[in-house]
Amino acid sequence: MSSVNATFKPKSKLISKGDRMVPIVFGLLIAFFAILCLTPFLLVITASLTDEATLIRTGYRLFPEKWSLDAYKAIFRSDTIPRAYGVSIFVTLVGTALSMLTTAMCGYAISCKQLKYRNSLAFFFYFTMLFSGGLVPTYILITRYLHLANSIWVYIIPSLINPWNMFLLRNFFNDIPDALKESARLEGANEWLIMLIIVLPISLPAIATVSLFYAPGYWNAWVEAMLYIDNEKLFTLQYIIMRIIRNINTATQIAGEGASAGTVLPPSYTIRLATAIVTIGPIIFLYPFLQKYFVGGLKVGGVKG
Amino acid sequence: MSEKSFSRKKSGFLVEIKKNFWLYMLAVPAILLTLLFKYIPMVGILIAFQDFNPIKGIFGSTFVAFENFFYFFRGSQWLQITVNTLWLNVLFIVTGTIAAIALAIMLVELGKNLFVRFNQSVMIFPNFISWAVIAMFAQAFVGSDGGYINRWIAMLGGSPISFYSEPGVWPLIFVIIRIWKGAGFGAIIYMAAIVGIDTGIYEAARIDGASRMQMIFRITIPLLKTTVILLTILSVGSIFYGDFGMIYTLIGDNAILFPTTDVIDTYVFRSIRTSGSMGMSAAVGLYQSLIGFVLVIVTNKLAKKYSPESAIF
Numbered sequence: 001m002s003s004v005n006a007t008f009k010p011k012s013k014l015i016s017k018g019d020r021m022v023p024i025v026f027g028l029l030i031a032f033f034a035i036l037c038l039t040p041f042l043l044v045i046t047a048s049l050t051d052e053a054t055l056i057r058t059g060y061r062l063f064p065e066k067w068s069l070d071a072y073k074a075i076f077r078s079d080t081i082p083r084a085y086g087v088s089i090f091v092t093l094v095g096t097a098l099s100m101l102t103t104a105m106c107g108y109a110i111s112c113k114q115l116k117y118r119n120s121l122a123f124f125f126y127f128t129m130l131f132s133g134g135l136v137p138t139y140i141l142i143t144r145y146l147h148l149a150n151s152i153w154v155y156i157i158p159s160l161i162n163p164w165n166m167f168l169l170r171n172f173f174n175d176i177p178d179a180l181k182e183s184a185r186l187e188g189a190n191e192w193l194i195m196l197i198i199v200l201p202i203s204l205p206a207i208a209t210v211s212l213f214y215a216p217g218y219w220n221a222w223v224e225a226m227l228y229i230d231n232e233k234l235f236t237l238q239y240i241i242m243r244i245i246r247n248i249n250t251a252t253q254i255a256g257e258g259a260s261a262g263t264v265l266p267p268s269y270t271i272r273l274a275t276a277i278v279t280i281g282p283i284i285f286l287y288p289f290l291q292k293y294f295v296g297g298l299k300v301g302g303v304k305g
Numbered sequence: 306m307s308e309k310s311f312s313r314k315k316s317g318f319l320v321e322i323k324k325n326f327w328l329y330m331l332a333v334p335a336i337l338l339t340l341l342f343k344y345i346p347m348v349g350i351l352i353a354f355q356d357f358n359p360i361k362g363i364f365g366s367t368f369v370a371f372e373n374f375f376y377f378f379r380g381s382q383w384l385q386i387t388v389n390t391l392w393l394n395v396l397f398i399v400t401g402t403i404a405a406i407a408l409a410i411m412l413v414e415l416g417k418n419l420f421v422r423f424n425q426s427v428m429i430f431p432n433f434i435s436w437a438v439i440a441m442f443a444q445a446f447v448g449s450d451g452g453y454i455n456r457w458i459a460m461l462g463g464s465p466i467s468f469y470s471e472p473g474v475w476p477l478i479f480v481i482i483r484i485w486k487g488a489g490f491g492a493i494i495y496m497a498a499i500v501g502i503d504t505g506i507y508e509a510a511r512i513d514g515a516s517r518m519q520m521i522f523r524i525t526i527p528l529l530k531t532t533v534i535l536l537t538i539l540s541v542g543s544i545f546y547g548d549f550g551m552i553y554t555l556i557g558d559n560a561i562l563f564p565t566t567d568v569i570d571t572y573v574f575r576s577i578r579t580s581g582s583m584g585m586s587a588a589v590g591l592y593q594s595l596i597g598f599v600l601v602i603v604t605n606k607l608a609k610k611y612s613p614e615s616a617i618f
Contacts, residue, residue, distance in 0.1 A: 022517045026411040027420065033408065034424040037431050037485060040442045043453060047445055060445050060453050106335035109328045116321045121332060123618060128343035130542050130598050134590025135573070136583045137349020138342070140359070158342045161335050164539070191327045220435035223550070241437040242554065245444075273445065276438040283433045 041280070048072070048273035055270055071274035080232070080240060081275065087152065088219060088237040089282070095156040095218035096211050099165075103214075104207065107166045108195045111173035122170070125163040139227060149228045155221050155236065162217075165210045172206035173199060219283070237279045244272045352587035359583070373588035382572065387545075390568040394544045396476060397483055402533060404484045405491030410521055412492060413499045428489025439482060440554040447478065472565040479551065479566075498532040499525055531614050538608060538617050542601040545593040546570060569593055 043062060047055060048071055050064035058065060075081050106125075110118040138158070148154040176199060184194050200207065225239035235243075322329055348363065353373055355366040377383055408428065415421045434442075446453050447468035455465040468474055502525065510520050547568025556566045558575070573586045601617075609616040 019517045023415055026414055030408070030411050030415065030421070030424050030428075033489075034427040037428045037489065040431075040446070040485075044442055044445055059456055060448075061456075102334045102338065105331040109332040112325075112328055115325050115328055121336070124336070125339060126618065128339060129539070130601055131347070131594045132343065132590075133346030133349045134587055134594070136352055136357075136577070136587045136590065137346035137363075140349065140363070141342075141346055144359075157338070161338050166335070191325075192331070195331070216433045216435075219433075220437075222435070222437060238435045238437045241435070241441065245437065245440055245554070246557070272441055276441045279438060280434060283430075 041277075044273050045277055048270050048277050050270060052270050068270070071270035072278075074271055075274055075278060080235075081237070081278065083233060084235050084237045084240045085278075087234055088279075091152065091155045091221065091236060092215055092218040095159070096215045098156060099160050099162070099214045100207060100211055102160050103162070103166045103210065104169055104200065104203075105195070106161075107169035108173050108199055110166075111170045111176075112191070113178070122167070125161070125166060129163050142228060150231050150234065152234055154228045155218065155224050158224075159217065159221075162214065165213050168213075169203070169206055169210055172203055176202065216283070237275075241272070241275055241279065244275060349587065350591055352584055353591045354588075355584055357584040357587070369584070373582075373584040374592070376582075376585055377589055377592070382567070385564070386547075386567050386569050386572045389565065390545060390547045390570075393476060393479060393547065393566075393568065394540070396480055397548075398537060398540050398544075400480050401483060401487055401491060402537070404488035406495050406526070406529060406533070408488055408492040409495035409499055410525055413496055414517065414521070425489065425492075429493070430489070431486045432490035434486065436550045436554040439486065439551075443478070443482065443555055469559060470561045472562045475556070475562055475566050479555075482555075483551075494536070495529060495532060498529055502528050530612060534608050534612050535617065538601060538604045541604045542597050544600060545597045549574065 043060065046062055046064060047060045049067050049069065050061070051066035051068035052070065054064055054066040054068075106121075109115060110121050112118065115121075142154060142158065143149045148157065180198055180202075181194050184198055189197065220238050221236055222238035222242050225235050226242070229235060229239075351363055352366075354368060354370060355363075356369045356372070357363075357366045412421055412425055444452070448455075452468075454468075458465055466474070468478070506524055506528075507520055510524060515523070547570040549568075549570040552566055552568055552571050553574065556562050556571070569589060573589050576582055577586050605616050605618060
């Protein structure tokens with residue numbers, strides 16, 4: 001802190017000038033970071049629209065010599081990717097909805113002050129963030145005892161509850177004035193009704209935010225596919241990408257060995273970039289709807305309510 | 306405990322459940338799911354002390370005491386993967402926190418307008434991109450044949466770097482990718498905390514003639530302490546868990562990069578795949594859990610002492 005003192009004392013003589021510079025500098029830095037965030041998308045989109053042979057010859061370029069839609073055509077002609085899209089959408093929608101249901105119900109319960117064991121319950125959930133049985137026992141439980149392998153529910157059921165998200169919701173519920181609930185209680189409403197009619201509607205910002213924490217987890221799931229799914233029809237989009245990454249590595253090697261063949265190239269190189277872009281699609285559409293709730297819905301806190 | 310007090314306690318429990326029956330019912334699905342998928346696998350910790358045989362099961366396999374642990378700690382790699390895991394996580398926590406706070410302060414300082422909203426939306430976006438897609442992006446950037454970065458280096462007259470055989474650069478690449486992916490999103494939590502600061506404090510500082518930068522360094526950053534400590538305690542709990550999703554997708558089985566990138570989780574994953582030694586993997590898992598647990602207890606104790614409001618429990 002002393003160095004900060006030393007730096008800022010001389011400046012305090014020029015308060016107004018320094019203060020006028022602050023928004024300009026900050027604005028520039030923010031814009032710079034935002035551009036950095038966008039650049040990879042632009043570069044990969046143009047690369048995916050490059051003609052396969054051009055991409056291999058000239059490498060990645062922002063303005064390719066020859067444009068081509070072949071990769072996207074190939075993607076949508078294939079069976080694999082549209083089907084994986086369906087799996088991913090199902091897992092994301094159903095998973096997020098069920099997660100929100102179970103999390104909000106429990107989060108509301110442990111936000112109620114009259115619940116004597118609410119802090120013990122909170123700790124019961126928190127403990128699982130600290131300590132876990134690990135991958136091997138979970139794998140054995142899911143495959144041998146629950147027989148969830150090769151079922152689409154393996155993406156959803158084991159990951160329904162995230163304690164951290166539950167605490168975010170609980171903290172939001174905590175701030176709802178008791179008077180609101182009390183008046184409903186006097187009217188004779190029970191706790192479930194109070195939750196449905198009073199608490200959930202005014203907690204929409206928090207619910208939107210926490211949904212946004214759950215949804216990408218489901219959309220981006222691939223480890224489950226690798227561990228539990230053999231049936232190709234149940235692969236998620238992300239797992240397809242993982243497989244493409246792995247396969248192209250071998251494919252590139254083989255192409256390197258037999259480079260003189262000179263046949264027409266299938267768009268195997270651009271197709272993986274195009275697949276990556278295609279998987280991002282739905283997020284872009286979902287995003288503006290939820291974005292407005294971002295800041296309002298969040299409050300971090302400890303385990304105790 | 307005397308029998309009388311025990312029975313009173315028990316009936317107190319039942320009375321409480323009866324009184325708030327419907328509220329407890331709301332928590333039941335979450336409790337059952339957590340018991341099933343989080344607590345029951347903890348029984349599997351026994352595997353760590355067994356020569357585990359999937360056919361004989363957890364209760365039929367031979368008990369070998371600490372043999373699995375000895376096997377892991379006798380190996381040449383445990384120290385390196387432990388150091389890598391810790392070092393990378395510390396690097397991620399520190400750089401991630403600084404980047405998120407810097408963004409949050411700048412965004413709040415700029416007020417609410419279209420420019421801020423637009424830029425904030427843009428910088429939150431990468432958070433939703435999966436590691437698989439990011440791995441693909443990474444190849445487009447740092448790929449040795451025709452990747453963007455090597456083309457830029459070539460344009461500036463430098464000699465190309467073959468990133469995928471250069472272990473030294475990967476911690477830096479990880480940090481850059483994580484900031485790219487997570488800083489904008491991480492800023493949200495800090496923005497919420499900054500917005501929550503009593504504006505009266507800033508008003509008073511302004512009247513005393515403080516500049517905006519002084520307010521940032523003397524008011525905003527010190528008042529973010531609670532949030533920073535709280536989030537740090539949370540991440541300390543997983544400091545012994547490598548980010549498998551990131552590292553496995555970016556590095557895969559590229560052994561040249563292992564000296565700086567191999568973490569406990571990728572090591573365990575490989576050893577399950579190659580040797581099928583579930584006992585050793587479970588032993589390593591236990592080692593991670595226990596140390597993470599101890600670290601959280603210690604940091605929480607420290608937090609309680611120095612900044613009580615940010616202690617987690």
